Structure formats: C-alpha cells, structure tokens
Amino acid sequence: MGEILDALEAAGRLENALITFTSDHGDCLGDHGLSQKWAPYDEVTRVPLIISAQQRFDGGRNVDELVQLFDLGPTILECAGVEPDVSFEAESLNLALEGKPFEGRTHVYCEQGKDVNFTGAEYLTMVRSRSHKLVHFAGKEFGQLFDLDADPKES
Numbered sequence: 001m002g003e004i005l006d007a008l009e010a011a012g013r014l015e016n017a018l019i020t021f022t023s024d025h026g027d028c029l030g031d032h033g034l035s036q037k038w039a040p041y042d043e044v045t046r047v048p049l050i051i052s053a054q055q056r057f058d059g060g061r062n063v064d065e066l067v068q069l070f071d072l073g074p075t076i077l078e079c080a081g082v083e084p085d086v087s088f089e090a091e092s093l094n095l096a097l098e099g100k101p102f103e104g105r106t107h108v109y110c111e112q113g114k115d116v117n118f119t120g121a122e123y124l125t126m127v128r129s130r131s132h133k134l135v136h137f138a139g140k141e142f143g144q145l146f147d148l149d150a151d152p153k154e155s
Helices: 002-010 069-079
Strands: 019-022 049-052 108-113 123-128 132-137 143-147
Touching: 019 069
Parallel strands: none
Antiparallel strands: 019 049, 108 123, 123 132, 132 143
C-alpha cells in the first residue's frame, strides 16, 4: 500500500486520488470451529473498508452503518463527477465520507456458492439487519436465525 501511495505522490496524483482498501470476505480462523470463508458469520461478512481522499474528505471518521461492497460503485462514480444511474440498487457512501447524516442500509445480503465445510449446501444466502441474521441453505430443510442483540457471537 505504501508503494502505491508513494507512486501516486511521485506522479503528482495523490491529491486527486480516491484510495479504497477492502476485502471481499473475512475468514473464521478457528471461530465457530471453522476455517476459511464458508459460513456467513460476521467474521466472514464484516470486512474492512477504508476510504481516503485527502482533498475531499476529512480523515479519522468511523462509520458503523450497514453497507455493501457494491455501494463502492456509485461512490466512486460521484467522486469522478459522474452521476450514477437512478436504476442502481447500490447506494453512494459519499454522505458518510463527507461527515453528513448517513443512515446506511436497513439490511445487507450475501451469498456463497458451495458451502463444502459447514453444511454441504450447494448455495446459501444471508440477510442481516442490525439486530438479526437469517441464513438459508438452498435445498436444505434447515437454516439459521440469529438474534444478534442477544447472541452477538452467533453461537
């Protein structure tokens, strides 16, 4: 990351850069008795998202609202001066980056193809609100429902 920032600075482009650092998934690393990314526990679905644009946003802000990675699309477009199409389901994060009131999403979603380690399911989906998480395993007669207020570790 440091080399990228150094190269942008050397090219005179750092001041106009939008730096985004994230991941597509986390890993259980032994949590829930699992490794890797096969189950949609928060260790897997809550990923880091760091955005920096020195000339556009003040740093040091922490936003704890629900967002999805595809929300980066309209965020980047707006920063480039392009108006996102109104049909986009993704929501710009620029209000949060600008320190303005930002509500985030009421629910976020994820999907995983072929859960080979946990359930044997070919496909699973998850919907999460601030307080609950529902996991559906395609083709299975069971799923998971978590009350995250009462059970934040999804045990």
